Amino acid sequence: MLDKITIAENIIKENPDSALVLLNTINTEHLASPPIEAKYNLLRTMAEDKCYVVHIDAKRINKSVDYYKKHGSISEKLKSLFYQGRVYKDMDSTEIALTSLLKAYSLSDITNDYIDKGLICFHIADLYAENFELKYANKYIKEAVHYFTVANDPVNLGLALNLTARLKMYEGEYLQAISFYSDAINIFAAAKRDDLVITNIAAIASLYLQNLDDPNKAYSTMFDMYKTYEIRDIPPPHYPLLSHIYSYLGDKQKAISMISDYIEKNAPDDESRATAYFMKSGYEHELGEYAEAYNNLLKYIDLTDSINLNETNLLLAEVEKKYEQKELENTLLNLKKQNKYRMMIICLVLTIIALSSIVIFYQAKRRIIKSRKEKIELETIIERLSEDNKEIAELKNKLDVLLNENNENEIRLKKVMCDKILYIQKIADITSIYDNNAELFLEKIKATIINAGRDTYFGELHEVVNDRFYGIVNYLKDKHPTLNEDEINLCCLICFGFDNNQISILFGHKNYNSIFTKRHKVRKKLGINTISLENYIRELIVNLKKNSTRGRG
Known part of the structure; x- marks a missing residue:
């Protein structure tokens, strides 16, 4: 048994799948002592994480953390805390995950493994980004980029640049975001990770379409990049986005054809298929079908x-x-x-x-x-x-x-x-x-x-949004009483990430430009001049969350 654990420990970095298979053959009821059990639990969690297994239970890694807290070396404490953070991140326990990762970060000075340092910083930044705490997210992602660059780890470096681009997008710096996405694409292309190249191409096109209101640029960017990076067939995940672009360009039939192909052949799950049916219904409604x-x-x-x-x-x-x-x-x-x-x-x-x-x-x-x-x-x-x-x-x-x-x-x-x-x-x-x-x-x-x-x-929309986003509906009604019911509903839909096309359909607008008139009225009543309505609401949610946290404190 001990020989299997030793072999798994030696091969886990290069062949995590083989290490996981080997660890699965061990009967855990026969683990001889607490030190062996702690090492087994840590290695098992590491192997599952490296094989992209979604964690659903923290009992195993918690045992390792408890043991190494009293008896382990600094390196063992660091690794157990890091993977405890990864497990709780998969389980959507953000606060516990962040606490574990920050503890691991406080111990990271003792290690010379720049990849481990970079991964700790990357996941801390990702958790802060999920909570829209952009100041801290930017701090840790810069460190992650530095460590992955020193370690010459192209894939993790590309992922760090992708997260940097997302942070710039949250801040409204769309052109900077496009620049970071482009850098990530070049790195992934050199590493022959076409799947990640495709993901970042879609992100750039989406920015041009949704945030910069330039469907022509979105269209040309996608197909120019397909040609540059020798992508011969349109990737299935791009079908909805391209359909959306065709719709913006006025080619509704092409939009319907593409989204129909996606529904019939490429939609990976029911949620994606439902969204595609909703898009198709909107296009057909605009054509009078x-x-x-x-x-x-x-x-x-x-x-x-x-x-x-x-x-x-x-x-x-x-x-x-x-x-x-x-x-x-x-x-x-x-x-x-x-x-x-x-x-x-x-x-x-x-x-x-x-x-x-x-x-x-x-x-x-x-x-x-x-x-x-x-x-x-x-x-x-x-x-x-x-x-x-x-x-x-x-x-x-x-x-x-x-x-x-x-x-x-x-x-x-x-x-x-x-x-x-x-x-x-x-x-x-x-x-x-x-x-x-x-x-x-x-x-x-x-x-x-x-x-x-x-x-x-819209029946219970106010109540759901108010509960999910820290009382934002009460705030808007109290601070901006001139907002009417429809304008509050518009702000609620933006909280959940609805785009202009989706919102227009839900409001039953006959003229697509009506949504922009409504957005202009909301911006005027809110006194917004320099930032987009989405960024204003996103910043308001962050501030309300902070106030809510102080209140609980």
Whole structure:
């Protein structure tokens, strides 16, 4: 067993897949000692991480961290903390992941492995970027670029430049972002990583299209880069983006053809397919092909409902598991308390017996004094028992509140599902009633889509956005009372990353330029002059999050 662990340790950098296969053959029940178990757990986590296995459980790496915290070398502490951060990052536990990685960073001065140093800095920067803490993200990504350059590690250097480009994009420095994406493409091309070249080409084209409003440049950039880097066929992930570009250029038929190919042959999952159906429906709606637009919109709704149902079932299972675990913890806690009380009673009885034996040999006066002391001790114990009973009652009340909240959430979920079913029923009624009157059918369909946008899509939008983005809706209503309902809805959709085309469809605009008029009014009411509406909202979310964190502190 020890020989297998040693072999895995020697080959893990160059052949992590072989190391993982070897480690999987070890029976963990026979790990001989805590040091061997700690090394096995660390190597297993390292091998899975290097093989791009998504981490879902931190128990194994936590055991290594706990052991090396007391008994390990600085190098072992650093590695265990780094991979603990990687595991919690995969599990979306951002705060725990960041804490572990920063601890690893504080120990990194002792190592000369520049790749390890760079990876620590890279993942810290990535976590700060997810939270829009751009000042700290820029600090650590600069260090990561330096370390990967010194280590002559082209792939990680390209990934660091890609993250730098994303940070520039968040800051509104779009041309600088394009420059960093271009540098990353050159590095990935030299390393023969065509998959990463393709990803960064798409990022540049998207910047030209979405942020710089230049669809011609987006189109020419993509195909020029295809030619430069000898990409003969359009990569499947680029189909939606190219379809979007064709739409902006006015070639709706080409846009529909490309997104149709993506749906039929290349969409990797239901979520991508749903988005593609939504895009196709929008293009067909603009061309006046309302029947096709309606059918594709129904497909989008069906897929979205299926995805939401799966996510809801997973969430319910997770809540149920946590509830059962909490119940088990409460039961164990109660048993411990009961054992504690029993031991206290036993000790008290033994004390009384001992005191009674001693009292026989003392004078009556001393008996009275000791009896009084015993009475005081008993009263103290009774008071403590009373306080413990109050704490138990409070815990029970809290549990009842949590159960009531879960019931309320289930009722709200059922209401949302009923609303969607009623919406589909309404569409079916219109189809059957106005089947022979095309003009009236189209008029009713348009009205239904617009009304559905208000009721179905915006029904609980304010509450969801307010909860997810630190009270931003309350802030906008309080600080900018001139904003009307539609303008608040526009800001809410931007919070979730909706682009202009998607927002225009949800608002039911007949003229695509209407969305820009609405955006101009919002910017004017918010007093925005120098930055985009997206950047203003992004910065506002960061500030609200900081204020929320201070409030909890």
